[in-house]
Amino acid sequence: xxxxxxxKVAIVASSCTPFGEHWDRGTDDLLQQAAREALDQTTxxxxxxxxGTAQSGMSGIxxxxxxxxxxxxxxxxxxxxxxxxxxxxxxxxxxASGAYDVAMAIGVEKVKDxxxxxxxxxxxxxxxxxxxxxxxxxxxxxxxxxxxRYGVSSDDMREALAHIASKNHANGxxxxxxxxxxxxxxxxxxxxxxxxxxxxxxxxxxxxxxAAAAIVVRAEDATKYTDKPxxxxxxxxxxxxxxxxxxxxxxxxxxxxxESSAKDAYAQAGVTDPRTAxxxxxxxxxxxxxxxxxxxxxxxxxxxxxxxxxLAGAFDxxxxxxxxxxxxxxxxxxxxxxxxxxxxxxxxxxLRGEAPAERQITTNSPGRTLAMTQNLGGYPGEMVSFIxxxxxxxx
Amino acid sequence: xxxILAAAGYIPYRRLQRSAIRDVMGSGGGxxxxxVASFDEDTTTMAVEAARNxxxxxxxxxxxxxxxxxxxxxDKTNANAIHTALRLDEDVAAMDVGGAIRSGVGALKAALExxxxxxVVSSDMRTGLPTSAxxxxxxxxAAAALIGDGDVIxxxxxxxxxxxxxxxxxxxxxxTRSRTWEDRFGESMYAPLAEQAWNAALKAADVTEVDVLCxxxxxxxxxxxxxxxxxxxxxxxxxxxxxxxxxxxxxLQLASALETAEPNQIVALVSLADGADxxxxxxxxxxxxxxxxxxxxxxxxxxxxxxxxxWRGMVTPEPPNRPExxxxxxxxxxxxxxxxxxxxxDDRPLAxxxxxxxxxxxxxxxxxxxxxxxxxxxxxxxxxxxxxELTDVDPDSLKVGDRVEMTFRKLSxxxxxxxxxxxAMPVR
Numbered sequence: 077x078x079x080x081x082x083x084k085v086a087i088v089a090s091s092c093t094p095f096g097e098h099w100d101r102g103t104d105d106l107l108q109q110a111a112r113e114a115l116d117q118t119t120x121x122x123x124x125x126x127x128g129t130a131q132s133g134m135s136g137i138x139x140x141x142x143x144x145x146x147x148x149x150x151x152x153x154x155x156x157x158x159x160x161x162x163x164x165x166x167x168x169x170x171x172a173s174g175a176y177d178v179a180m181a182i183g184v185e186k187v188k189d190x191x192x193x194x195x196x197x198x199x200x201x202x203x204x205x206x207x208x209x210x211x212x213x214x215x216x217x218x219x220x221x222x223x224x225r226y227g228v229s230s231d232d233m234r235e236a237l238a239h240i241a242s243k244n245h246a247n248g249x250x251x252x253x254x255x256x257x258x259x260x261x262x263x264x265x266x267x268x269x270x271x272x273x274x275x276x277x278x279x280x281x282x283x284x285x286x287a288a289a290a291i292v293v294r295a296e297d298a299t300k301y302t303d304k305p306x307x308x309x310x311x312x313x314x315x316x317x318x319x320x321x322x323x324x325x326x327x328x329x330x331x332x333x334x335e336s337s338a339k340d341a342y343a344q345a346g347v348t349d350p351r352t353a354x355x356x357x358x359x360x361x362x363x364x365x366x367x368x369x370x371x372x373x374x375x376x377x378x379x380x381x382x383x384x385x386x387l388a389g390a391f392d393x394x395x396x397x398x399x400x401x402x403x404x405x406x407x408x409x410x411x412x413x414x415x416x417x418x419x420x421x422x423x424x425x426x427l428r429g430e431a432p433a434e435r436q437i438t439t440n441s442p443g444r445t446l447a448m449t450q451n452l453g454g455y456p457g458e459m460v461s462f463i464x465x466x467x468x469x470x471x
Numbered sequence: 472x473x474x475i476l477a478a479a480g481y482i483p484y485r486r487l488q489r490s491a492i493r494d495v496m497g498s499g500g501g502x503x504x505x506x507v508a509s510f511d512e513d514t515t516t517m518a519v520e521a522a523r524n525x526x527x528x529x530x531x532x533x534x535x536x537x538x539x540x541x542x543x544x545x546d547k548t549n550a551n552a553i554h555t556a557l558r559l560d561e562d563v564a565a566m567d568v569g570g571a572i573r574s575g576v577g578a579l580k581a582a583l584e585x586x587x588x589x590x591v592v593s594s595d596m597r598t599g600l601p602t603s604a605x606x607x608x609x610x611x612x613a614a615a616a617l618i619g620d621g622d623v624i625x626x627x628x629x630x631x632x633x634x635x636x637x638x639x640x641x642x643x644x645x646x647t648r649s650r651t652w653e654d655r656f657g658e659s660m661y662a663p664l665a666e667q668a669w670n671a672a673l674k675a676a677d678v679t680e681v682d683v684l685c686x687x688x689x690x691x692x693x694x695x696x697x698x699x700x701x702x703x704x705x706x707x708x709x710x711x712x713x714x715x716x717x718x719x720x721x722x723l724q725l726a727s728a729l730e731t732a733e734p735n736q737i738v739a740l741v742s743l744a745d746g747a748d749x750x751x752x753x754x755x756x757x758x759x760x761x762x763x764x765x766x767x768x769x770x771x772x773x774x775x776x777x778x779x780x781x782w783r784g785m786v787t788p789e790p791p792n793r794p795e796x797x798x799x800x801x802x803x804x805x806x807x808x809x810x811x812x813x814x815x816x817d818d819r820p821l822a823x824x825x826x827x828x829x830x831x832x833x834x835x836x837x838x839x840x841x842x843x844x845x846x847x848x849x850x851x852x853x854x855x856x857x858x859x860e861l862t863d864v865d866p867d868s869l870k871v872g873d874r875v876e877m878t879f880r881k882l883s884x885x886x887x888x889x890x891x892x893x894x895a896m897p898v899r
Binding site: 190191192193194196199201202203204205207208209210212213214216217220221224270271272273321322323324326328457 | 831837
C-alpha cells in the first residue's frame with residue numbers, strides 16, 4: 077500500500093484531440109494539438125514533460141521535437157495500454173516531490189499507420205513459446221467463466237454485454253471527439269461478426285489515433301492557473317506478476333490487479349463506499365466483458381450481480397453511477413498511449429460542468445465531488461492496472 | 472541377439488478422401504483415403520511423435536538416426552530437434568540421413584548390421600501436383616525403431632540388397648513435385664532386382680518360408696507385382712488408408728507387422744526404391760507401442776480437399792490482416808530448449824502429462840497458418856496450468872473438462888526458421 081499524494085497536486089488543464097482514423101495526421105500533429113490545447117487553457121508553463129506511448133515513438137525526443145522543447149527534461153514512459161496514465165502518475169509525482177512546480181503529462185498513439193487490424197505488440201526477440209493470441213481472445217475467456225461461476229444464462233450474459241456496448245455507443249454519439257458517433261441497438265451488437273469466442277466485432281474497443289494531455293501544478297498554486305482545478309486524491313498502479321496465466325486457482329471472473337489497485341486508491345483517497353463516492357467513473361472497456369467485471373473489481377457491484385445492474389441501467393448516463401459517459405474505449409476509440417489521459421479529460425469536463433449538455437451527468441452534487449479513471453493493460457492473468465481519483469474540493 | 476527392441480508408427484489424424492480430388496478437379500483421386508499431416512506438422516514433428524509412440528525405451532540409444540525425403544532444414548541437422556524433444560542425453564549422437572526414399576530402409580539396415588543401440592526414425596510428407604497419382608497415393612507419416620542387442624522383440628536374421636542405376640523417380644531440390652518415367656520401365660527394373668535380393672536375403676537368413684510380408688515402395692505397380700509373386704499368408708497393406716509414406720513406409724509397415732505377428736513368425740520387409748532391400752526377422756514378442764498403427768489408422772477425421780491444398784501451399788487463402796510472427800531468437804531458444812523442445816517445467820515432463828481444459832476460445836483474428844486458432848487454458852494432472860494452443864481438434868465438439876495430451880508441433884515459420892513448441896490435443 078502507498079501513502080499517496082492526496083491534495084498535493086492539482087490538474088489545471090486537460091485536453092484531448094478527436095480520436096479516429098487520422099490518415100492525414102501523424103504522431104507529431106496529434107502531440108502538437110493536444111499540447112497546444114492544454115497550454116491554451118492556462119498560464120502555467122510546464123518545466124518537465126512525461127510522454128506516454130506504447131509504440132509510436134521512443135525516448136522523450138518523440139515529444140521534444142514536435143514541441144520544439146529546448147533544454148527540458150522529457151521522458152517517454154510505457155506500461156501497455158496504461159501508458160498515458162503512467163505519464164500522469166510520473167508528472168504528478170515530480171510536482172509532489174518539489175522538483176518542479178509545473179509538469180505536463182501527454183499521451184499519444186498513432187495506431188493506424190501499421191496497416192493491420194487491432195493492436196499489435198512490438199515483437200521482442202524470444203524463444204517463440206509465448207502466447208500469440210489476440211487481446212480479444214484472452215478477454216473472451218471471461219464470458220463463459222463468469223456465466224458458469226454465477227449461473228448466468230448465455231442469453232442474459234449476451235444481453236448484458238450488448239447493453240454495455242450499446243450504452244457506450246449512445247454516450248459516444250453525444251461526443252464530438254469520439255471515433256464512433258452512431259448509436260447501436262443491442263440487437264445490432266449481438267449480430268456483429270465474431271472475432272474471438274462469443275465476442276463480436278462490436279464488443280471490441282475502437283482502434284484509433286489520438287492524443288490527450290494534462291498540466292499539473294502544486295495544489296497550493298492551482299487557483300493561480302484556473303478557477304476550477306481538479307485535485308488528485310489518489311494514484312495507484314499495480315503490475316501483476318503474470319502468475320494468473322499459470323495459476324490453477326485463477327478462474328477468469330475477476331482481475332486481481334484491478335482489485336488491488338482499487339484497494340490502494342480507495343485507501344489513499346479515503347473512499348469507503350465506492351458505489352456512492354463517485355459522480356462518475358471512466359473504466360477500461362477494451363471489451364464488453366472487461367467493463368462488466370470491472371464493476372465488481374472496483375466495488376461498484378457485489379460479485380455476480382453486475383450483469384443485473386448493467387441490465388437495469390445503473391451505469392447508463394442517467395443511472396446512479398454513470399460509467400464511461402464519454403463513450404469509453406468502445407466508442408471514443410483507443411489510441412493506447414492517450415487513453416488514460418482521455419479518461420481524465422472526461423472527468424475534467426464533467427466535474428467542471430463543461431460537458432456538452434446532452435451528456436452532462438447529473439450525479440455531481442455536493443456529496444459527490446469525485447471521479448475515477450481506471451486504465452488497464454495486458455490480459456486476464458497478466459495485467460497492469462492504474463486508478464486515479466480526482467475531485468473538485470480540497471479536503 | 473541383435474534386432475528390434477521396440478517399434479512404433481505415427482500417422483497424422485487427418486485424412487483426405489481421394490474421391491474429394493475428383494469432385495473438385497474433375498479427375499485424379501481414386502478410392503480410399505490418404506493421411507495428411509496437419510498444417511503444424513512437418514517431418515521433424517512427426518518423427519518426434521513416432522519415437523514417443525515407442526513408449527519408455529528399455530535401452531539407452533547411443534545414436535539417433537533420422538531419415539526423410541522432406542527435411543524441414545537443409546544444412547542444419549533435423550535430428551537435433553527430435554533428440555531434444557525426446558529429452559535424450561547430450562552424449563547421444565543425432566544425425567540426418569539424406570534425401571532419397573531409400574534412406575529410410577537404408578538407415579534401418581545399417582543400424583541392424585551395425586553396433587550399439589540406435590534409435591532409427593524416419594518421416595515423410597508426400598505431395599504431388601493436384602490430380603497426380605503422387606498426390607492421391609502418397610501419405611504422410613513416420614516410424615521409429617530402437618535397434619540393439621539383447622531382449623529384442625524381433626531378431627534380425629539377415630538381409631540382402633540389389634542396386635542398379637536407373638531413372639525411375641526423381642525430384643530436384645526445392646521442387647514440390649516428383650517426376651517419374653513411364654510406369655512399365657520401373658516395373659521392368661524392380662521385378663528382377665526384388666527377386667535377386669529376396670533370394671539372397673532368404674539364404675542369408677537361412678529361412679525358406681515367410682509368414683508376414685511387407686512390401687514398400689513408391690512404384691505401386693511393382694509393389695503389387697512383387698507382393699503377388701512372393702505371395703505369403705499375410706501382407707501389411709496401408710495403401711487404401713494411409714497411402715505411401717515415402718522414406719517412412721518400410722519401417723511403418725514393419726512396425727505394423729510387429730504389432731500383429733505372433734511370436735516365432737518370420738517377417739520379411741521388402742523395399743523397392745532405386746533397387747531392392749530385403750530384411751528378414753523372427754518375432755519374439757509383439758510390439759507394444761503407446762499407440763499402435765491400427766488404432767491410428769482407424770481414429771481419423773477427414774479434411775476437405777481445399778484445406779489439404781492450402782496446407783500444402785498449393786492454394787493460398789487470404790490470411791487475417793495481422794502481423795506474422797517474428798522469427799525465433801536462436802540464443803533464447805537454446806537457453807530455453809528444455810522448455811521449448813522438451814516441454815519440461817522444473818524437471819517435470821509436461822510433454823508426458825495429460826491435462827484438462829479449464830476454458831477455451833476460438834481466436835478468429837490472430838495470425839495462424841490455418842485460422843482460426845483454438846486456444847485453451849489447460850490444467851495438468853498433478854498440478855500446474857498452462858495456456859496452450861489446441862490442434863487436431865474440432866472446436867464445435869470441444870467442451871470444458873475435455874482431456875488433452877501434448878504433441879510436438881511447428882507453430883510457424885519466419886525467416887526460414889521453424890518455431891517448434893508443444894500444443895495440446897484431445898486424448899484419443
